[in-house]
Amino acid sequence: MHKSKIILLLLSVIALNTSCQSKKVEKKPNILFCIADDVSFIHTSINGTAELSTPNFDRVANSGVLFNNAYCNVSSCAPSRASILTGKNIWELEEGGLLFGGLKKEYPTFSTALKNIGYATGYSGKGYMPASHKEPYQAQPLAPEYNKIRNKVPQFMSNKDYAGNFDEFLSKKDKGAPFFFWYGSHEAHRKYNPGIGVKSGKDISKIKVPGFLPDNDLVRSDMADYFYEIEWFDTHLGRMIKTLEEAGELENTIIIVTADNGMPFPRAKSTCYDYGTHMPLAICWGNKIKGGAKVDDFVNFTDFAPTLLEAVGLEIPKGTTGKSFLDVLFSGKSGQVDAKRDRVFTALERHAYCRPEGLGYPIRTIRKGDWLYIINFEPERYPAGNADFDSVHQGFYGEIDAGATRTYLIENKDNDSVKYYADLSLKRRPEVELFNVKEDPYNLHNLASEEKYADLCKELKAELFEYLTETGDPRMKGENPWDNYPYYFKGLETKHLKPIGERDKN
Known part of the structure; x- marks a missing residue:
């Protein structure tokens, strides 16, 4: 065999062995x-x-x-x-x-x-x-x-x-x-x-x-x-x-x-x-x-x-x-990078045990582009928990973690200088909320009731509900299993909740 061909053959063998070894040692x-x-x-x-x-x-x-x-x-x-x-x-x-x-x-x-x-x-x-x-x-x-x-x-x-x-x-x-x-x-x-x-x-x-x-x-x-x-x-x-x-x-x-x-x-x-x-x-x-x-x-x-x-x-x-x-x-x-990644969906059911019988505060949202669209499924409930409710776990306004700011807000909720901020967290919210996050990063100005945003609300709701339906959200079938799930916290772990029909929704 010609010398040059032998050299090429040896180089090929070496390259193949190197390739195999690299695959073997790949971590x-x-x-x-x-x-x-x-x-x-x-x-x-x-x-x-x-x-x-x-x-x-x-x-x-x-x-x-x-x-x-x-x-x-x-x-x-x-x-x-x-x-x-x-x-x-x-x-x-x-x-x-x-x-x-x-x-x-x-x-x-x-x-x-x-x-x-x-x-x-x-x-x-x-x-x-x-x-x-x-x-x-x-x-x-x-x-x-x-x-x-x-x-x-x-x-x-x-x-x-x-x-x-x-x-x-x-x-x-x-x-x-x-x-x-x-x-x-x-x-x-x-x-x-x-x-x-x-x-x-x-x-x-x-x-x-x-x-x-x-x-x-x-x-x-x-x-x-x-x-x-x-x-x-x-x-x-x-x-x-x-x-x-x-x-x-x-x-x-x-x-x-x-x-x-x-x-x-x-x-x-x-x-x-x-x-x-x-x-x-x-x-x-x-x-x-x-x-x-x-x-x-x-x-x-x-x-x-x-x-x-x-x-x-x-x-x-x-x-x-x-x-x-x-x-x-x-x-x-x-x-x-990926044009299809222009939206996310978020949710909430129950956080703290701070309403009668452990009722939650169900929410679904779509965050798309500059917009945040929110559906509050039970707007008659209090989002931060009931003011007069006490429990083994977190007590009144239990959706807000206890600390200096929460205490200040609650103790001064009727003062003129604090009432606006207290109401944002403690008062009932409308069923539908819409915010332009780019212009309103703190989500303070609900645009859902303005006529010029009516079509946008319809579009975002349709997109949200389509996704919830595709992913099997029970709420799209009118079902609500979450209020009946137990709350595994010391003192409440054996307390299975009442059927929805027997509840006070206040």
């Missing part, structure tokens, strides 16, 4: 899913919020993609996390769509799918909770192999060492196994250490109060405490990133940083207004994702499960409602 990506508790979209320093420093969230965003239009499926922690884990809307999950409900075993989670193909799985802090983990519900949808909170109490700080937990998890897992780790911070959930924000050096004169809250030193100080809690979450994120760098795993790790629902203040958390459902979201994945992109595509939390399953090469289960946005991540583009 599944690790996944670090970081989810804060109760943080609205605007509250990261990359978005310009004064007196708030989130350098590690910003680093993930600058290394990968910052999403400008990410929305939780529901502004309530356990059901929001259930939608993440299953890729389904809350109206598709029975009790899984409620706080203090439970996620049935028939609804598969992406974390279990990862564990089944050899991923080491673990979490630190808040997993899928608060919810029942007893039959017939899933004992722990995160399928953890390890979870242990290490305590560490520096001055003015939380006592939860999430990053220490992550280090310990990595040291104990099989060295050859890829991992999925869920960092579920309890921060910035209340309750706060009053004044901790000011004590840590925050200048409350620089804090911008949302337009739906009274702008005074008390509210500003409460927000400073909230900012402090966000920074604690971000500090542990930074430590985890450093650990990945030192272990040589950063390039092969998908890092997702977000929050479960909006800030724990009136007219935010447990509502479907933008400060309740619009979430911070940054994602990086080594050099697989081009850094610095800012994407306007609408992403719903139901989209996380199919995206991660596709990223690791798993088939997306039939019946998954969310859609993978892996193509958006890989595009390297900013702005609107």
